[in-house]
Amino acid sequence: GAVVSQHPSWVICKSGTSVKIECRSLDFQATTMFWYRQFPKQSLMLMATSNEGSKATYEQGVEKDKFLINHASLTLSTLTVTSAHPEDSSFYICSAVGTSGTDTQYFGPGTRLTVL
Amino acid sequence: TQLLEQSPQFLSIQEGENLTVYCNSSSVFSSLQWYRQEPGEGPVLLVTVVTGGEVKKLKRLTFQFGDARKDSSLHITAAQPGDTGLYLCAGAEGAGKSTFGDGTTLTVKP
Numbered sequence: 001g002a003v004v005s006q007h008p009s010w011v012i013c014k015s016g017t018s019v020k021i022e023c024r025s026l027d028f029q030a031t032t033m034f035w036y037r038q039f040p041k042q043s044l045m046l047m048a049t050s051n052e053g054s055k056a057t058y059e060q061g062v063e064k065d066k067f068l069i070n071h072a073s074l075t076l077s078t079l080t081v082t083s084a085h086p087e088d089s090s091f092y093i094c095s096a097v098g099t100s101g102t103d104t105q106y107f108g109p110g111t112r113l114t115v116l
Numbered sequence: 117t118q119l120l121e122q123s124p125q126f127l128s129i130q131e132g133e134n135l136t137v138y139c140n141s142s143s144v145f146s147s148l149q150w151y152r153q154e155p156g157e158g159p160v161l162l163v164t165v166v167t168g169g170e171v172k173k174l175k176r177l178t179f180q181f182g183d184a185r186k187d188s189s190l191h192i193t194a195a196q197p198g199d200t201g202l203y204l205c206a207g208a209e210g211a212g213k214s215t216f217g218d219g220t221t222l223t224v225k226p
Contacts (some may be wrong), residue, residue: 002161103146103209105160105214110157
């Protein structure tokens with residue numbers, strides 16, 4: 001149980017284009033999902049908290065107009081990187097909070113974004 | 117924002133050795149999770165500890181939550197190359213949000 005999927009697993013795009021990443025909780029409903037960015041050999045950097053049916057809460061320094069988050073249902077959150085540039089290249093990971101009551105986050109497999 | 121200090125940051129050992137990874141904070145957490153992450157993949161949950169003083173075992177891995185719920189340790193007995201990876205601890209702050217440690221990169225050499 002508590003499986004989270006992410007799509008695509010990797011994407012290569014040209015500078016200036018937009019990329020959408022999907023995060024789905026497959027066997028549970030998640031009112032809260034999180035989006036992280038991770039640089040090589042480093043820990044996770046929280047970008048934003050996504051709540052179903054409401055606006056996302058962004059961490060300090062994260063541009064909300066560049067990283068658009070939509071959490072339209074209890075099983076799906078999307079992250080759109082708008083007008084991507086090479087510096088946006090990174091490993092993006094989502095997580096969803098389960099229903100165990102312990103605030104345990106279950107992570108997706110991640111999406112490797114490369115902007116040329 | 118709560119802080120969670122994880123140590124050591126890097127650890128390279130020979131197969132068969134034992135090791136311990138620590139996570140320490142001055143803040144109290146409602147629960148604490150340990151994850152293992154391999155390159156190019158998302159973190160995989162190993163354990164959640166909830167009660168102060170709790171000890172959980174997962175084969176050769178032993179997890180302990182401090183009595184005051186401010187710290188935790190992960191002990192691996194007789195490490196194997198398959199244990200290689202990035203180990204992350206995360207303290208639950210409430211409302212689903214967690215504070216993550218900086219991670220411990222473990223390399224087990226055959």
